[in-house]
Amino acid sequence: xxxxxxxxxxxxxxxxxxxxxxxxxxxxxxxxxxxxxxxxxxxxxxxxxxxxxxxxxxxxxxxxxxxxxxxxxxxxxxxxxxxxxxxxxxxxxxxxxxxxxxxxxxxxxxxxxxxxxxxxxxxxxxxxxxxxxxxxxxxxxxxxxxxxxxxxxxxxxxxxxxxxxxxxxxxxxxxxxxxxxxxxxxxxxxxxxxxxxxxxxxxxxxxxxxxxxxxxxxxxxxxxxxxxxxxxxxxxxxxxxxxxxxxxxxxxxxxxxxxxxxxxxxxxxxxxxxxxxxxxxxxxxxxxxxxxxxxxxxxxxxxxxxxxxxx
Amino acid sequence: xxxxxxxxxxxxxxxxxxxxxxxxxxxxxxxxxxxxxxxxxxxxxxxxxxxxxxxxxxxxxxxxxxxxxxxxxxxxxxxxxxxxxxxxxxxxxxxxxxxxxxxxxxxxxxxxxxxxxxxxxxxxxxxxxxxxxxxxxxxxxxxxxxxxxxxxxxxxxxxxxxxxxxxxxxxxxxxxxxxxxxxxxxxxxxxxxxxxxxxxxxxxxxxxxxxxxxxxxxxxxxxxxxxxxxxxxxxxxxxxxxxxxxxxxxxxxxxxxxxxxxxxxxxxxxxxxxxxxxxxxxxxxxxxxxxxxxxxxxxxxxxxxxxxxxxxx
Numbered sequence: 045x046x047x048x049x050x051x052x053x054x055x056x057x058x059x060x061x062x063x064x065x066x067x068x069x070x071x072x073x074x075x076x077x078x079x080x081x082x083x084x085x086x087x088x089x090x091x092x093x094x095x096x097x098x099x100x101x102x103x104x105x106x107x108x109x110x111x112x113x114x115x116x117x118x119x120x121x122x123x124x125x126x127x128x129x130x131x132x133x134x135x136x137x138x139x140x141x142x143x144x145x146x147x148x149x150x151x152x153x154x155x156x157x158x159x160x161x162x163x164x165x166x167x168x169x170x171x172x173x174x175x176x177x178x179x180x181x182x183x184x185x186x187x188x189x190x191x192x193x194x195x196x197x198x199x200x201x202x203x204x205x206x207x208x209x210x211x212x213x214x215x216x217x218x219x220x221x222x223x224x225x226x227x228x229x230x231x232x233x234x235x236x237x238x239x240x241x242x243x244x245x246x247x248x249x250x251x252x253x254x255x256x257x258x259x260x261x262x263x264x265x266x267x268x269x270x271x272x273x274x275x276x277x278x279x280x281x282x283x284x285x286x287x288x289x290x291x292x293x294x295x296x297x298x299x300x301x302x303x304x305x306x307x308x309x310x311x312x313x314x315x316x317x318x319x320x321x322x323x324x325x326x327x328x329x330x331x332x333x334x335x336x337x338x339x340x341x342x343x344x345x346x347x348x349x350x351x352x353x354x355x
Numbered sequence: 356x357x358x359x360x361x362x363x364x365x366x367x368x369x370x371x372x373x374x375x376x377x378x379x380x381x382x383x384x385x386x387x388x389x390x391x392x393x394x395x396x397x398x399x400x401x402x403x404x405x406x407x408x409x410x411x412x413x414x415x416x417x418x419x420x421x422x423x424x425x426x427x428x429x430x431x432x433x434x435x436x437x438x439x440x441x442x443x444x445x446x447x448x449x450x451x452x453x454x455x456x457x458x459x460x461x462x463x464x465x466x467x468x469x470x471x472x473x474x475x476x477x478x479x480x481x482x483x484x485x486x487x488x489x490x491x492x493x494x495x496x497x498x499x500x501x502x503x504x505x506x507x508x509x510x511x512x513x514x515x516x517x518x519x520x521x522x523x524x525x526x527x528x529x530x531x532x533x534x535x536x537x538x539x540x541x542x543x544x545x546x547x548x549x550x551x552x553x554x555x556x557x558x559x560x561x562x563x564x565x566x567x568x569x570x571x572x573x574x575x576x577x578x579x580x581x582x583x584x585x586x587x588x589x590x591x592x593x594x595x596x597x598x599x600x601x602x603x604x605x606x607x608x609x610x611x612x613x614x615x616x617x618x619x620x621x622x623x624x625x626x627x628x629x630x631x632x633x634x635x636x637x638x639x640x641x642x643x644x645x646x647x648x649x650x651x652x653x654x655x656x657x658x659x660x661x662x663x664x665x666x667x668x
Binding site: 189190194198201205206207281288289308315329330 | 370372373374377382492493495496498499500501504507508512519603604607610611614625628632634640641644648649
């Protein structure tokens, strides 16, 4: 029964159905979902890379004399030289007087690093474990029981637990989100391996004495690439969300580092009066995750047109 | 059937065992002395020594695990040095809000999502369908707490029709209890609705392509009867399955939602325990949530035979 379930609701199973077909790239460019997603992601990457050039100030600079200002408030500063300069606070300031616009712009860096980092690491680790476990039979049972146990702990909860063990920080947050994702990647890779290992060309490779590692790399690995790309985008979107949740709860990345979750955590207490501290980072966060999800959906539909008619 | 239930029950034991091993190792993974970690920052050396004695930390890891698991099975989750209570007491105090919130969320989500999914499938490729699918993608992308603050802002602050935060026990009156659960449940339900609506649409759409649906139409049944009695019934298994899988999302969401709405449930307890590095409580909450998740899915597996008489075990 779980097999039926997996086919329908596990994005991993969706992804497993995907295979790179000829002309996939051309179709990809025609998919509106992929286009919109890619444009937004491109925009966010540009924002993150060009952060210092976008009229930002130091996102960590505290200004006790200019706290809790509404968006678009203007302030005239007299420089030491006597010259006057008017500065507009596009998104206002937070309760420590930090410029929210600068913090949101710099926050894009953390979100993207976490998203891409988690996706890359969990796919890499899951790929190795999945390949080995799917191909070497005696190992399979042990590894999969272990993975089942891991999957029984709800992902966010496992991440929270791991952060509590390792302490807050960028690296620990990335690893804490990677760990719950690994079993999902392993299952996906393993399912591909189990079908591919029965293919005649693998049998042929075995019969001419190709060593197992070479079979895995040359014949099995290429078949996992398309589904892993799809799965990777979903992991990326989920990781960005979980990082924001952890930071928002105050157990993720240390509060002085500008991340979207941290900005919102800081804005919580004065939310009734100054909702902008939640609104702006919230919009950026939702938009980014939406874009990555749309890209994932588009990729899945393109790599496997059969699925697109269903889900 | 009985044999199946027994087999299925037995199959959950290794899974739960793995979970227990994980939770056990969690504490041993922390840098430093586990006894000192459990005792917390304000403990003196005598207390640390007592804990070391109690956990049998001098003994091999396996013996420690057996001692720990044995206590668990007797309902002894240890003691929270931060909250100055036994963990079992803490959990009994905090479980009601979480159960109430989860229950309302599931009911709300199913009542909204299933009709949405059925309509989207029925009006395939129409603007309703696109709307439902758009909402579904959006629901997966907007973080729970952003939805929460958005709802608070509109309903509690701008319109002032519902309370902003807090929780009242059901014993303190039905309306104050319900009133404070509406916004949290709606918040938590969004991602769940997105998930269920998507699967409902997909599975109903698949069933609508079957021959017996054409037959049902041909013999003159109304669309409503065809949809409800033929399409939805046959699409029920994947829908119920996704409700079970979605419990994992729900548990993650409970942690966040309870923090946003200041509800003193198990989710808030989790966050407070992590902030205080109160490991006995963290371990117990993770175990409890995981066991709940596994058991709900076990029940759902067992319900397949009721939903679909073709399934025999």
